[in-house]
Amino acid sequence: MATSKGGGSSRSKNRRTEVPGQALGYGLQYTRMTQLLLEAPAGSFCSMEYLDDVAQQHADKGTRLIQSKSALTANPVADRAKSLWKTLSNWTTLGADSDYDLEKTVFEIYVSRPVGGQLVEAFANARTLEEARAAIALARDALWGKSPDFALKSTVADEIAPYLERVFNADQTCLERIICNFQLTLGSGSPQADIEAVIRTHPVSATKVADIADHMCGVVKRRVDELLEAGRPAVIARDTFYGWYAAYLRKVDRDTVLPSRAKAPSEEESRGQLPKIFVQQLDLIGMPFEDKLEAASDYLMAAADRTAWAVSGEVDESSFDDLDAALKRSWKNKRRTCGIEHGSKPGEIQGQALYSDCMDFTTPLQAMQPPDHFIPGCFHRLADDLSIGWHPDYEQQLKVKKAA
Secondary structure (H helix, E strand, O other), X not given: OOEOOOOOEHHHHOOOOOHHHHHHHHHHHHHHHHHHHXXXXXXXXXXXXXXXXXXXXEOOOEEEEEEEEOOOOOOOOOOOOXXXXXXXXXXXXXXXXXOOOHHHEEEEEEEOOOOOOHHHHHHHHOOOHHHHHHHHHHHHHHHHOOOOOOOOHHHOOOOOHHHHHHHHOOOHHHHHHHHHOEEEEEOOOOHHHHHHHHHHOOOOOHHHHHHHHHHHHHHHHHHHHHHHHOOOOEEEEHHHHHHHHHHHHHHHHOOOEOOOOOOOOOHHHHHOOOOOHHHHHHHHOOOOHHHHHHHHHHHHHHHHHHHXXXXXXXXXXXXXXXXXXXXXXXXXXXXXXXXXXHOOOOHHHHHHHHHHHHHOOOOOEOOEEXXXXXXXXXXXXXXXXXXXXXXXXXXXXXXXXXXX
C-alpha cells in the first residue's frame, strides 16, 4: 500500500469526505421509489428521474412530484437552505407551463430524517389559497424584508438569491397553487427501516420482513437500471410491482399470504349490483351511496377470488363452507353484543353499528390471510341470501320493501 511521507495512506489523505452523503442521496431515490410503489394506489405508475427525483402518476388521482433529500447532517429545508429554494424555483418554472395541471399535482419534499423550519412548515400547513398567500408573504418578509423597501434583500446569500428572485417574482396564482398543494414528508432517519415498517402492515411473517425489503429494493434498482441503460424512462407500474411482490411473498412466506386473483370492477359493474338484496340490506340501515358501491366491489371481487382459488387449488372448496360458518357465528355473537349495547337506539343505528363491526372482522382462510376485500365480500354474499342481516328486523323490513 502506498503511503505518504507522514506515514498516512495517500488514499485516506485524498478521500473525498462528501462522497458518503452524495452516494446516500443517489441511493435514496431507489429506496424512496420502492416505498412509493409499496404504498401507491392500484393503477398508478411510479418513476425515477423522469418527472422529478421520484414521481407517482394516476389517471384519476393526479400526479405527485417528489424531491428526495438524504440530509446526513445539514437541514435541506431550513429557512435559507439552497435545496429548498432551488426546488421551489424549479416547480414554479414547471407551473408556468400553461398545459400543466397544478390543481391535480402534489409537490412533495421528502427528507429521510425528521427536520423542520419555520417557512417550510408554514408552506406544508397551508391548505387553502388564502393560507398559501399568507405563507408566501411570511417567507418574503423574513428573507427580503417588508414591501416595498425589501430592506433585507441585499443580505441574502448569493447561493439562494437567484432562486428567491424566481420564486417571489413568479406568477402569484401559480405559486399559491403550488404552496397549497405542497407536502413535507419526513422519514424516521432510516429509509430502509421505513420500508420494513410498511411491509409489516401487510400479512407477512415478522421474521421475513427484512429479507422481503432487501429483495424488493434490489428488484426496483435492477429494473430502473435496465430501463435507463436502454434509454427508456424509468417508469414502473404499481400493479406490475405488486405482481413481483406477491410472487416473492409466495416463495418465502407462502403459508401466510393469499393473493387476490380478482380484477377491481368498474363503477358501471358495481352499479349493476345495486338491485341485489345485499345492497337493499344497506338501504335499510341508511348507508350512503359510496358505501354501497364499495360493498358491490367487495362482493364481486370476493366471488371472483373464491372461484379462482378453487380452480387453481390454492384453497380447498370445503374451506369456504368452514369460512361461511365462522362468519355466521361471528355475526350472531356481534348481533347479540350490539343488541345489548345499542338496543335502545333506532334499528337503523343498531344496524350501522353491527355492519361496521362485521366489516372490521378478519379471519384467516386455510391459515392464510386473504386480501382486504374478501371477508367483507363474503359477509355481503351471506347477506344476499338472507343468512345474515344488519337491521334488527331485516327479514320483515325487506318483505315490506318488496311489497311496496
